[in-house]
Amino acid sequence: xxxxxxxxxxxxxxxxxxxxxxxxxxGSPLELKRIxxxxxxDSRIEIFCTHCSRIEYGIEPEIYQSAKYFVEHxxxxxxxxxxxxxxxxxxxxxxICDILSWQNRQLGFMDNNGxxxxxxxxxxxxxxxxxxxxEALDKLIKEE
Amino acid sequence: MEPIIKVENxxxxxxxxxxxRDINWQVAKxxxxxxxxxxxxxxxxxxxxxxGYKMPxxxxxxxxxxxxxxxxxxxxRKRIGWVxxxxxxxxxxxxxxxxxxxxxxxxxxxxxxxxxxxxxxRAKALLSEWNLDRKFDFPFSMLSKGERQxxxxxxxxxxxxxxxxxxEPGTGLDVLAREQLLRKIDQLAAETAMTIIYVTHYPEExxxxxxxxxxxxxxxxxxxxxxxxxxxxxxxxxxxxxDVTVTYLQDGRLDLRVK
Numbered sequence: 001x002x003x004x005x006x007x008x009x010x011x012x013x014x015x016x017x018x019x020x021x022x023x024x025x026x027g028s029p030l031e032l033k034r035i036x037x038x039x040x041x042d043s044r045i046e047i048f049c050t051h052c053s054r055i056e057y058g059i060e061p062e063i064y065q066s067a068k069y070f071v072e073h074x075x076x077x078x079x080x081x082x083x084x085x086x087x088x089x090x091x092x093x094x095x096i097c098d099i100l101s102w103q104n105r106q107l108g109f110m111d112n113n114g115x116x117x118x119x120x121x122x123x124x125x126x127x128x129x130x131x132x133x134x135e136a137l138d139k140l141i142k143e144e
Numbered sequence: 145m146e147p148i149i150k151v152e153n154x155x156x157x158x159x160x161x162x163x164x165r166d167i168n169w170q171v172a173k174x175x176x177x178x179x180x181x182x183x184x185x186x187x188x189x190x191x192x193x194x195x196g197y198k199m200p201x202x203x204x205x206x207x208x209x210x211x212x213x214x215x216x217x218x219x220x221r222k223r224i225g226w227v228x229x230x231x232x233x234x235x236x237x238x239x240x241x242x243x244x245x246x247x248x249x250x251x252x253x254x255x256x257x258x259x260x261x262x263x264x265x266r267a268k269a270l271l272s273e274w275n276l277d278r279k280f281d282f283p284f285s286m287l288s289k290g291e292r293q294x295x296x297x298x299x300x301x302x303x304x305x306x307x308x309x310x311x312e313p314g315t316g317l318d319v320l321a322r323e324q325l326l327r328k329i330d331q332l333a334a335e336t337a338m339t340i341i342y343v344t345h346y347p348e349e350x351x352x353x354x355x356x357x358x359x360x361x362x363x364x365x366x367x368x369x370x371x372x373x374x375x376x377x378x379x380x381x382x383x384x385x386x387d388v389t390v391t392y393l394q395d396g397r398l399d400l401r402v403k
Contacts, residue, residue: 010218013257025238035235035253039199040214043221046254054238055254079281091281094240102261112257 008042020114021058023049024094030058059097062119067096145172148208149194155202156189163189164363176353179343181360187343188230191311195226221251225300228311232296236284241276241295242267248299270298290321307339314349326351352396359383
């Protein structure tokens with residue numbers, strides 16, 4: 001992970017995305033990495049997902065969560081002509097991320113700096129399992 | 145005419161070893177050059193320095209009249225379409241074909257916010273043109289050698305470059321894929337005024353559109369000038385240090401036989 005950069009607009013933009021975004025494929029945090037050798041910072045730095053080992057521009061985590069939920073909940077596969085495996089699922093999530101990102105930009109909810117409006121996520125969508133508080137669980141048990 | 149590529153006393157060292165030594169070369173706008181040499185002669189190194197993806201350790205390089213700097217590196221790179229599987233294969237594995245093509249608009253390996261919605265349409269059109277219409281989202285490593293080469297060519301062309309530098313584009317392709325590639329390069333040359341530099345170690349890949357040749361051997365410039373004066377039996381026997389025969393075929397292509 002690189003901690004100090006010059007102030008070029010590209011590096012600033014990438015730094016902002018690393019702070020804000022996650023990988024479109026796996027949802028992991030992103031890093032800035034010097035990928036190639038060059039004297040010039042602008043030309044050697046890229047956003048990188050170390051979990052996937054790929055150069056990755058990233059996506060807002062809220063969009064990733066929505067896309068992942070959609071793919072898993074509706075068992076959606078964009079690439080029906082490919083083997084149905086983990087890689088295809090990641091590719092499908094990334095595709096849905098692109099679609100959602102495009103739509104949010106079209107509607108004016110997002111720009112290059114992320115969401116322009118407050119985003120309230122459905123908390124039970126955040127992970128594969130629902131999070132239920134002790135109180136809610138007690139209530140459910142009593143109801144049964 | 146002012147050269148668009150000017151290389152003076154160019155050196156590139158890796159440790160104590162010279163990859164390139166004292167190269168002097170000028171390319172004018174619209175010229176079509178072949179860079180010829182055997183493996184390890186420094187062809188890829190020379191092209192990667194010109195394209196701004198490698199830094200020289202000595203001498204100077206000016207492209208479009210200026211040396212590379214922090215301020216111009218990305219803008220100059222965008223004006224050069226560089227195709228080199230030996231370079232990009234080291235960095236691209238899981239990146240999608242579409243992302244790789246779009247990165248050509250940024251002059252970097254990844255994309256940034258300069259990529260607009262229209263660019264996606266152009267990138268897809270280019271990929272379709274190069275027979276990749278169902279593989280936009282495929283990871284680079286899932287594509288065949290020929291498909292990867294086509295992705296890199298689409299990447300090089302998307303920014304409508306003034307210079308197209310092709311580093312051994314035929315290497316690793318089967319004979320049909322290679323001929324198809326050469327036909328497309330021929331077509332591109334006929335339709336545009338682009339400066340084209342074609343790096344190869346196979347004389348039979350040299351198309352009649354190329355009229356100039358630069359020959360490298362073990363990092364040194366051996367010959368440069370008119371292609372027909374360099375690609376002869378006598379010259380190549382000396383350059384390759386082997387007994388060879390060069391024949392010009394009816395279609396203007398070359399045939400080289402090693403005796």
